[in-house]
Each structure stands twice: as structure tokens, then as C-alpha cells.
């Protein structure tokens with residue numbers, strides 16, 4: 534779907550998330566959300582906060598799993614996705630803290646493989662993701678599944694692509710400070726979500742959006758695997774759709 538502005542698109546996505554949460558509340562069930570970071574979902578999170586404050590949307594039945602975290606990364610660091618999520622969403626809503634899961638960039642190298650497997654199992658233990666939101670990196674990554682990631686990949690440690698690190702340099706005051714690796718849910722983890730929405734705003738994303746939607750599926754553009762997901766929608770603003 535193409536919206537006239539990113540703001541309108543973000544509001545629509547937030548509305549869809551709110552509907553899912555309310556539907557599960559009616560059934561007395563938990564709602565398991567997969568969340569993303571970066572600039573793209575900021576409008577969604579601010580609208581969810583508004584719905585919480587002004588329209589009584591409650592997050593008490595919500596469980597969240599974030600896609601990824603830089604590695605190594607201190608949770609309290611201003612650049613961590615743990616910090617980002619608290620700042621832009623969790624500190625402003627009524628979600629119980631023990632229902633929030635963000636990959637931990639502080640785990641030691643020796644335990645990281647086991648940690649990633651546990652993260653994967655934890656998602657499954659809640660019945661899997663009901664609703665996953667995604668941005669897209671200019672390498673075609675979803676989460677931090679860089680080119681080369683396979684369709685059946687699971688949560689793991691991954692080396693970041695040099696373009697991804699260059700795009701992140703402004704947040705880290707220079708390329709030299711950007712971590713070389715990250716923990717990310719796999720393409721397979723994302724694929725198991727019952728509903729997926731990928732968002733992209735601005736002309737900087739137009740080329741990769743075109744590749745993800747129009748080129749044949751391949752590991753060179755991990756987002757292209759989404760073409761075969763049974764319930765996926767790309768939500769774009771006009772500039773991001775300009776090459777379609």
C-alpha cells in the first residue's frame with residue numbers, strides 16, 4: 534500500500550497493531566508483537582503512545598520481541614536498541630517489564646550461540662509472533678539479516694555489511710565506533726510470524742524497495758524472501774515507491 538505521507542502510513546500501521554491487541558484482549562489471550570528499530574517505526578510508536586494516553590489502549594496483554602541488537606553493546610548505551618525501545622515506547626506505555634524481550638548485546642561470546650537458540654525457543658514458547666513490523670536496510674536487510682542470509686535462518690550472531698555500518702555511522706559519531714556484529718532474529722524467525730508489515734519511507738529506500746518487490750527472491754536481497762510470505766504487506770510513502 535502506498536500512502537501520501539509517512540505520517541499517515543505510520544498511523545495506519547499503529548491502528549492495525551492496536552486492533553490486533555484489542556482482539557486478543559477480547560479473547561483473553563496474549564498478543565505477541567515483533568518490533569523493529571531505526572528511524573522508520575518512530576511514527577508508529579508515537580501513535581501507539583497516543584492511543585495509550587488518549588484512547589485507553591492497554592498493553593498489559595502484550596509480549597514483545599525485538600528483532601535485533603548490536604553486538605557487543607551495553608544495554609545502557611545511548612546507541613543500544615534496548616535504550617532506544619525504552620525511550621521511544623516502553624517507558625510511555627503500561628506493558629509489564631517482564632513481557633519485554635530485546636536481544637542482549639552484553640552476553641559473553643562463549644554463551645552467545647546458546648543465548649540465540651534460547652531467544653528463538655522463547656518466541657515459540659509464546660506460540661510465535663502474531664504480528665511483526667519491519668524496516669528495511671539499504672542492503673535489503675530485515676532485522677540485521679544481511680545479504681547471504683538464508684530463508685531458514687534463525688536467531689544468531691551476524692557480521693554487519695559495510696553499507697549498514699556506514700549508514701549507522703552518524704548515530705555512533707563515526708564509522709570506527711559502529712559495532713562490527715549484531716544479534717538478529719533470522720529470516721526464518723520472521724517468516725513464522727502470522728502477519729508481517731514492512732515499512733519504508735523516503736527516496737533513499739526506493740531502489741531497495743524495488744529490488745525486494747520486483748526481483749526474484751534471493752539471498753542477495755533478504756527482504757525479497759517476503760514475497761512468499763502468506764500475509765505480508767509493504768507500506769510505503771510516495772518517495773519510497775517511486776521506482777516501482
Ligand code: GLP
Nearest residue numbers: 570571572573668669670676677
Ligand atoms: C537497522 C535495523 C533495521 C532497520 C534498518 C533501517 O539496520 N537493524 O531493523 O530496518 O536499520 O533503518 P532506518 O529505519 O533508520 O532507515
